[in-house]
Amino acid sequence: MAGTLALAACNGADAPEPQASVAEVPQVADIEAALNDSAAGWNEGDMTRFLAVYSGDPRTAFVGGEEVIHGRGAIETRYRDRYDWSGPDPSGRGVLSFVTEDFRPLGQDHALYVGRYVLEYPQGKPPATGFTSLVFERENGKWQIISDHSS
Template identity: 50%
Template sequence: MRRLLLTLALLAAPTFAWAVESSPQQRAVEAVMADSAKGWNAGDVVRFMAAYSEAPETSFVTEEGLVRGKAAMIARYNAKYNLADPAKRGVLSFQSVDFRLLDAAHALYIGQWSLTYPDGKSAKGYTSLVMALEKDGWRIVADHSS
């Protein structure tokens, strides 16, 4: 009987979820991603792309292939999306899935992106980003999004 009461007491006891606190580096990268989404949501491609490094080797892998350099990426976004039209661009958000430091100046960020449209439609996918700590903060140096 004691064993039954102890088991019932343990089952009825509150459970606690132990959250893993994110690192300062993760919070800084997430802030960069949140600001990038704000740029998209405002139709501001320059603010959206501020998350990317100015380095010429910065890359973006798309279903069409590899795009190199921030200027080429901006041209692609301008050609593929109508950022001026909120109904066509949707509202972008990111949710962190994984984050790990690769070394003191590089990190891997994996997130889920989500676009919601005024007509109720939505799209989701994943992004794997290699981030580099540059003089102005964390910047994307390699992007593979699907």
């Protein structure tokens, strides 16, 4: 009997799936809520709301394509130059959403979020999608992006 129990305990197929820690659950939920609010800003053509998830620290970094830029102002310029912000109609810039792929708390006030961004366009234009890895820092009770690497 003991041999059967030992063999069953070693069988990886019956091992339970890893569970999120108690501390991780509120962090990921709060960060997903912050990203959903940012996406709502994008979808409504509200640049201020879209960018509110980024830290105001001048060292906040965005890595995309072949560039690294720092500061919310430079990040705003990048998005203004690449997408149509002339009004609330998202047809020119797409409807933004995020899909969480991985999440890792990095202590109480930092976390790594890995996800997929999706921009869906009307009239049959194929969606644009890619991966993003975001480092968040809790600032004054709010989760803010301090590093964004999107491809």
